[in-house]
Amino acid sequence: MASRKPESSYRRRVLGVGGLVAFGLFVLGAPVFNNRIEDDLERRVPEELADVGFAGITATFSGQVGTLMCTEPLADPEGAIDAAYSAWGVHFVELDRSCRVSTATDDLADEDNGDSSEGGVTTPGTATEATVGSGVTAAGQAEVDFPTVFDALGADPQFSSLALLVSESEISNELGDATSPAVTVFAPSNDAFEEVATDMLAALRSEPRVRDRVLRSHMVGGNLAIDDLVTGSLTALDGTQLEVINEGGLITVGGATVTGGPFTATNGAVYSIDRVLVPDGVVATPPSVAPVNTDATLDATFDATFEGGIIALSGVVAGEAERQQLVNTSAFGVGATNVIDTLAIDATTGLSAEQVAVLNELIVAMRINLVSGSIGFDGVGFYVNGTYVSDANRDAVVAAAGSSAAMAALEPRPEGTETDAADLEADLNQFVAANPIRFEPGSAVLESSSAEILARIAATMLELGGLSATVEGHTDSDGSVSTNLTLSQQRAAVVADSLIGAGVPADTLSSIGYGSEQPVVIDGTEDKVASRRVEFRIAVSS
Numbered sequence: 346m347a348s349r350k351p352e353s354s355y356r357r358r359v360l361g362v363g364g365l366v367a368f369g370l371f372v373l374g375a376p377v378f379n380n381r382i383e384d385d386l387e388r389r390v391p392e393e394l395a396d397v398g399f400a401g402i403t404a405t406f407s408g409q410v411g412t413l414m415c416t417e418p419l420a421d422p423e424g425a426i427d428a429a430y431s432a433w434g435v436h437f438v439e440l441d442r443s444c445r446v447s448t449a450t451d452d453l454a455d456e457d458n459g460d461s462s463e464g465g466v467t468t469p470g471t472a473t474e475a476t477v478g479s480g481v482t483a484a485g486q487a488e489v490d491f492p493t494v495f496d497a498l499g500a501d502p503q504f505s506s507l508a509l510l511v512s513e514s515e516i517s518n519e520l521g522d523a524t525s526p527a528v529t530v531f532a533p534s535n536d537a538f539e540e541v542a543t544d545m546l547a548a549l550r551s552e553p554r555v556r557d558r559v560l561r562s563h564m565v566g567g568n569l570a571i572d573d574l575v576t577g578s579l580t581a582l583d584g585t586q587l588e589v590i591n592e593g594g595l596i597t598v599g600g601a602t603v604t605g606g607p608f609t610a611t612n613g614a615v616y617s618i619d620r621v622l623v624p625d626g627v628v629a630t631p632p633s634v635a636p637v638n639t640d641a642t643l644d645a646t647f648d649a650t651f652e653g654g655i656i657a658l659s660g661v662v663a664g665e666a667e668r669q670q671l672v673n674t675s676a677f678g679v680g681a682t683n684v685i686d687t688l689a690i691d692a693t694t695g696l697s698a699e700q701v702a703v704l705n706e707l708i709v710a711m712r713i714n715l716v717s718g719s720i721g722f723d724g725v726g727f728y729v730n731g732t733y734v735s736d737a738n739r740d741a742v743v744a745a746a747g748s749s750a751a752m753a754a755l756e757p758r759p760e761g762t763e764t765d766a767a768d769l770e771a772d773l774n775q776f777v778a779a780n781p782i783r784f785e786p787g788s789a790v791l792e793s794s795s796a797e798i799l800a801r802i803a804a805t806m807l808e809l810g811g812l813s814a815t816v817e818g819h820t821d822s823d824g825s826v827s828t829n830l831t832l833s834q835q836r837a838a839v840v841a842d843s844l845i846g847a848g849v850p851a852d853t854l855s856s857i858g859y860g861s862e863q864p865v866v867i868d869g870t871e872d873k874v875a876s877r878r879v880e881f882r883i884a885v886s887s
């Protein structure tokens with residue numbers, strides 16, 4: 346089994362590897378403030394927006410997270426968002442659909458909406474007659490948020506796990522075709538997938554029959570509006586009967602709570618739910634433990650290492666199907682481009698489908714429960730080793746190892762020293778200098794590409810205990826000092842909240858903004874691109 350590498354050199358190697366395509370795997374949080382602050386923001390933000398030309402807007406806030414609502418669609422929705430972020434104390438803000446206009450294709454607008462739209466732009470409430478739930482497409486929708494249902498799933502980070510499964514299924518052709526019959530998808534969030542048993546997670550990636558049946562059990566024919574989700578029963582595309590309970594606006598479908606939506610598309614709608622629905626009778630094929638050769642070791646070996654959010658695969662398997670299964674199972678946890686695949690194929694000496702089934706299960710257990718580690722087959726038997734954060738994580742890996750007759754060697758993550766803290770700080774700042782955490786212009790909204798970087802940072806931070814981090818936000822010198830200070834504070838807080846969402850303990854993180862106080866100056870001239878940055882300060886926890 347591989348020996349543990351020194352922490353500082355290990356991190357430098359991990360952070361030097363290319364960017365991560367995130368599993369998504371985080372949702373931006375916000376601190377909870379008292380009602381006085383919420384009331385102040387709800388009063389002050391609309392006033393400040395009106396002062397800069399955005400009249401008729403109201404706001405609701407939960408803590409410092411707000412939603413803007415409009416009496417009519419705005420001509421410049423993004424400008425209103427930018428202006429809202431200029432208000433002191435706004436952490437995160439989004440627009441209600443009442444503030445936006447929807448753009449459909451000219452063909453759809455001309456063919457289906459008659460005179461209700463101009464140039465393909467449709468305002469809320471202008472659709473012609475529609476029967477919700479009857480399979481209508483763009484002709485029956487007053488608003489369209491996304492071109493297709495598949496686009497809706499791919500656009501929201503909370504659905505990245507589901508979107509990955511859909512992309513590997515033929516169902517993607519249906520959901521990605523704007524002219525296909527409408528489908529309503531009850532979409533489990535990434536958090537919901539974290540609660541699924543490891544054998545079922547592996548089966549969803551490696552067994553098409555299981556994947557397609559489970560996916561179709563989350564889909565209902567037609568474009569269901571919120572008013573259609575009444576107490577009763579819906580028939581999913583796989584034939585499963587989904588019980589719907591609507592009590593005072595709290596809606597459950599098939600036992601899962603509806604937590605958001607609808608996100609509308611030309612060919613359907615998406616609602617977020619908090620649980621993965623697995624139909625009765627759908628079970629993962631139990632992995633068969635490969636027999637141990639007691640007379641001699643086998644030629645073929647396999648190793649999957651998990652370090653800093655990257656899974657590296659090496660060894661020999663019997664065929665392309667086995668190789669693809671291992672790659673897919675690994676990508677489900679960390680993103681396809683974050684899997685390093687150096688597997689070889691040899692039909693005579695490579696690991697069999699039965700052995701690969703065991704390895705798939707161990708990969709899932711490792712990714713969910715270990716900070717870093719390695720699983721594999723050493724020619725005699727299976728093994729798993731690595732470091733964990735909690736006893737619950739350790740017990741879950743031990744259980745998976747036991748069902749696979751794998752040898753387990755696990756240890757708690759080490760406590761960081763002053764030297765470790767200095768090394769980690771240098772490594773993180775070097776990493777973000779080469780891979781900047783980017784925001785939408787003039788706002789504290791993260792660009793989607795930043796998820797990849799933050800997931801890598803979170804994975805590295807989790808490897809050592811006993812350390813705390815301060816996230817620092819900086820801007821260039823353009824604009825007013827007070828606006829820059831506010832923006833830097835907001836961005837630093839968003840980064841900290843994102844890291845918490847990715848698993849870094851909240852009590853080990855803080856944030857601060859310095860605005861334009863600390864510009865990056867080269868040869869007497871400010872490098873404004875470099876000045877707009879996020880940095881980290883790491884210390885041993887007191």
